[in-house]
Amino acid sequence: MTEGLQSAPVLAPDKAPAASSPWHARFLDSDIWASFKRSKLTMLATFLTLLFLLAAILAGLVAPQNPFDPAQLDLLNSRIPPLWEADGVAPYLLGTDEQGRDVFSAILYGLRVSLLVGFLGVAFSATLGIALGLIAGYFGGTVDAVIMRVADVQLTFPAILCALLVDGVVKSVAGGQLSPAATLGVLVFSIGLSFWVQYARTVRGSVMVEKNKDYIAAARLIGLPAPVIMFRHVLPNVLGPVLVIATINLALAIITEATLSFLGTGMPETMPSLGTLIRIGNNYLFSGEWWIIAFPGVALAILVLSINLLGDWLRDALNPRLR
Template sequence: MRAAATTPRPVSERRGLRDRMRDSDVLASFLRSRLTIVAAVVTLMFLVAAVFAGSISPQDPFDPAQLDLLNSRLPPLWYAEGQSPFLLGTDEQGRDILSAILHGLRISLIVGFLGVIFSATLGIGLGLIAGYFGGIVDTVIMRVADVQLTFPAILIALLIDGVVKAALGGQLDPMTILAVLVFSIGLSFWVQYARTVRGSVMVEKNKDYIAAARLIGVPAPVIMVRHVLPNVMGPVLVIATINLALAVITEATLSFLGSGMPDTMPSLGTLIRIGNNYLFSGEWWIIAFPGVALAALVLAINLLGDWLRDALNPRLR
């Protein structure tokens, strides 16, 4: 009888898990918002296009052997002067705009994701340390954060980018420039994570389960990572989603100002900077399509961030 009683248990547990997923407040909130669904679909499309850019783009814009100056500054295909396969036209190097957008989208998202991961790791670590230990450690970390908050993030990114590039030398390869961008963007956005995590940790560390972990001799790093961190990840996910859009915008701004990716390996910001030189000569497509792609990507991510913030806020349920 014991075996008969326990046999259907895994089935009921699986059914219960499916029911909980179906009845989840977050999932229900997502399915109720058509705007959020559209934003998620657009974001997913951009991610897929960036991942498979090498397969779906008509041309490799980073390969000089595939470029022909005779095809430079061609209008989009629906114009009489347009030529196949350049659907959205070409730039001054004969580079297909659609292919350049797909490959540039990949670079912008790589810089954005890596910048968010770096800033989140740094900010979460410092926030855990400041909130858990307090005292002089908390004071030093928070005063550094307060000082950084007095400067705009783009100014800090420009400063760090310039200092690192000057220290490494004038001529840098594209991969090194990409790493410098990730480093400068990551150092520009860690403060939000640190302040948010610190506040949550100061609340969590006074609860009974933390006192019980201390009582049985669990080391402080284990308590912070295994017990405290999972309970403060909700606000961190919201900040990370919104900061992804900010990181993409910051990278595009740095590239537009000439401190980002080079013309030989352009991101969306570099494409916009290149197109800006030809805007008043009539070649509007060189700047318009990369600008629309950047705006659509950032808007979709911001809409997802706004939904996630509301969905994880218990006061709004």
């Protein structure tokens, strides 16, 4: 009797590897998103920050008047109170200033200037500070000592004093006659030079830890040049603290610009920021036209507070000790 052939066991086909989740799916499953959803205050701060940003971008469509266009201004409409007051006139929702400029429109356009100076100032200071921090931490020695001693000297002066000094020197060299665009550039430069130290010191400390790890030794072994190692391999691992500093410094940059403008060394009245509007309104505070200074001041306070709350949450969310 012939033995029946024993059938070989059927092997189950290997399961195809699961496709990697898209980045937004991974983000929605992350601890950062869970922390964000748990904090109602952070969600409110994010909403207000995005609202201010959107209002600044769409100022030309939302504002009933272009406060930078003299053809749209009428001195006969000056110092009109807000719309809910007895003498309020439509469409001036928040009243007008001494030039007949709609306060609501001026706030929207002033937000655009303040945020532009803030973002550009943070971008400049972050770029400068990250580059110097990478160089100091990676090479060490004399280069590190020189950069850090310059940083230590600058830390002895308040940021607003450094910004005033740089702003005054640049304007004195240029003769004091600067266009609004040139004034904006000077403000960005002075604010950027005032805040680079925090980035440099933070990045330097992180680089000194990262450069002793195995992946950096492997990169050196295969002959990668130092700039490639610093920017491609070291920099991505130190961006967490930099992001927190940038968020907090955005609020500081906006406050610094507003302070400079309030002191008369910032944006001119023809292209006002929130600080310029507050300085203008301060001249009429005791004459009864309270709305000229009150509404720009409230807008600035809410904007800065929202960004600070966002920065505080981001600092806690990216801190591995608090997870």
